[in-house]
Amino acid sequence: MxxxxxxxxxxxxxxxxxxxxxxxxxxxxxxxxxxxxxxxxxxxxxxxxxxxxxxxxxxxCDNFQYGVCNWLLPSDSPETLSIASRFNLTVPDLSDPQNVALWQKMEFAKQRLIYTLMRLHMPLMTRAEDPEGLGFQFLTHDPETGGNVMTGHDRGLITIALAEADDAEREKRRASMGEPYRTLLGHFRHEIGHWYWDRLVRDGGALDACRALFGDDSQDYGAALQAHYANGPKPGWQEEFVSSYAAAHPWEDFAETFAHYMHIVDTLETGGSWGMTLSPRLDREGILTTELDFDIFGPETTMAQIAEAWLALSSALNALNRSMGLQDLYPFVLSPAVIEKLGFIHDLVHGRVGHAAGAGLSEELVESQLPTGTEAPDMPAPHATAANTNAA
Known part of the structure; x- marks a missing residue:
C-alpha cells in the first residue's frame, strides 16, 4: 500500500x-x-x-454512513455504491452495532485486497455483469442450517464468516488449528486465489503449465482434504509448499501461493513507499541488504528481485516483532520450490503465462467511475468463463 x-x-x-x-x-x-x-x-x-x-x-459511497467506505463516485453517477462496495452480495444485520464494527474490519480488508488487484490490472467484474463474477457475502450464520459459517469460494462467490473479524475468535481458531498465521486479509487473498485459478488458469490457457508445477488438480478434492485433516500434512511439506495446508490439494497450493504473492507485493510496496532501505552492519555478504525503490507492480520486475527484497524485509520485520515480544510477522520460509511457484503466479499476473491477464476493471465499473464528459480509457474485455467445478 x-x-x-x-x-x-x-x-x-x-x-x-x-x-x-x-x-x-x-x-x-x-x-x-x-x-x-x-x-x-x-x-x-x-x-x-x-x-x-x-x-x-x-x-x-452510500456505505460511508456506516464508517466502512471512504471511496468516491462522480456526483452524476447513477450508482450509489463505490467500486469496492459493489462486490458485496450480503452484509450483516446493521441494526446491531457489534456487526457494524466487525463489518468495518471486513470492508477495510476487502478494500485493501481490491486496491492491490487494481494495481496489478487483474480482471475484476461483479456478478451482475457475469454469472461467475466476483461477489462477497459476510455471514453470521449459515442461512440454510443456522450453524457456523464455512469460509470458502464457489464459482466467484466468496463467503467469509463475520466471526473472522473478531480478533479474539480468530486467534482462538488459529491456535486450535495449529496455524502460524491467520488474518482477515489473508482469508480474502486466499479465497480470491481460487477465483483467479478459474479465470487465469482454467479459462486462461495456463492449465497445463500450472499442473506441471502445482500438480494434478483433477484428483478428488474432498478426499484430499479429508486425508489432510485426518492424517496431518505430508512429511517434508516445507520443501515444496508455502504452508502445510497448501500440501492438501493443488487447488489449495495455488490459492495459498497466490495469497503469499499478494502479501509480499503489498508489503514491499508499503516498504518502498516509506523509503525503507536495509543495510545491516553485520551483513558482510549483502544477503539482508536491499533498497525498495523499484516498481513492485511493473512487468519488468523479476521474481528473483522480489524474493531477494522480501528475504531482507521479512527478516527485519520478524526481528522487530520479536523485540516487541510478538510472534514473527511472516512465520514462513520460502524454499526454492515455493519461489518457483511464486514466479509462476508473478508471470501469470503479468500475462507471461496464459492469455487472460491484464483485463483490469470491467468496462462497466470504469465508466461508472468517470465524471460526465470524461472519455473512458480503452479497457480489454473481461475473459469469458465456463462452468466451474471448483467449490473450494
Whole structure:
C-alpha cells in the first residue's frame, strides 16, 4: 500500500482516512487515479480542491454512513455504491452495532485486497455483469442450517464468516488449528486465489503449465482434504509448499501461493513507499541488504528481485516483532520450490503465462467511475468463463 498525502496541505494521510488532521478537509479515495482527494461541501455533493484538482464533484459511497467506505463516485453517477462496495452480495444485520464494527474490519480488508488487484490490472467484474463474477457475502450464520459459517469460494462467490473479524475468535481458531498465521486479509487473498485459478488458469490457457508445477488438480478434492485433516500434512511439506495446508490439494497450493504473492507485493510496496532501505552492519555478504525503490507492480520486475527484497524485509520485520515480544510477522520460509511457484503466479499476473491477464476493471465499473464528459480509457474485455467445478 502506498502512502497518500492531502492535496490541500501535503499532510501524509492513509488509505482509510476521511479527514485531514492538519487542514480539516474531508478526504476520499478515488480508485481510477489511485489518489486521495481533499473535498469541500458544495450543495449536496463535494468538490475536489488542492493540488492537481480539476474541481470535479464527487459523492461518497452510500456505505460511508456506516464508517466502512471512504471511496468516491462522480456526483452524476447513477450508482450509489463505490467500486469496492459493489462486490458485496450480503452484509450483516446493521441494526446491531457489534456487526457494524466487525463489518468495518471486513470492508477495510476487502478494500485493501481490491486496491492491490487494481494495481496489478487483474480482471475484476461483479456478478451482475457475469454469472461467475466476483461477489462477497459476510455471514453470521449459515442461512440454510443456522450453524457456523464455512469460509470458502464457489464459482466467484466468496463467503467469509463475520466471526473472522473478531480478533479474539480468530486467534482462538488459529491456535486450535495449529496455524502460524491467520488474518482477515489473508482469508480474502486466499479465497480470491481460487477465483483467479478459474479465470487465469482454467479459462486462461495456463492449465497445463500450472499442473506441471502445482500438480494434478483433477484428483478428488474432498478426499484430499479429508486425508489432510485426518492424517496431518505430508512429511517434508516445507520443501515444496508455502504452508502445510497448501500440501492438501493443488487447488489449495495455488490459492495459498497466490495469497503469499499478494502479501509480499503489498508489503514491499508499503516498504518502498516509506523509503525503507536495509543495510545491516553485520551483513558482510549483502544477503539482508536491499533498497525498495523499484516498481513492485511493473512487468519488468523479476521474481528473483522480489524474493531477494522480501528475504531482507521479512527478516527485519520478524526481528522487530520479536523485540516487541510478538510472534514473527511472516512465520514462513520460502524454499526454492515455493519461489518457483511464486514466479509462476508473478508471470501469470503479468500475462507471461496464459492469455487472460491484464483485463483490469470491467468496462462497466470504469465508466461508472468517470465524471460526465470524461472519455473512458480503452479497457480489454473481461475473459469469458465456463462452468466451474471448483467449490473450494
Amino acid at each position: 502506498k502512502l497518500f498525502s492531502c492535496p490541500s496541505c501535503d499532510q501524509v494521510v492513509h488509505f482509510t482516512n476521511t479527514v485531514c488532521e492538519r487542514c480539516g478537509h474531508a478526504l476520499g479515495y478515488e480508485p481510477l487515479s489511485n489518489r486521495m482527494l481533499a473535498l469541500e461541501p458544495d450543495g449536496t455533493y463535494f468538490v475536489s480542491v488542492g493540488k492537481r484538482s480539476k474541481g470535479d464533484h464527487w459523492k461518497y
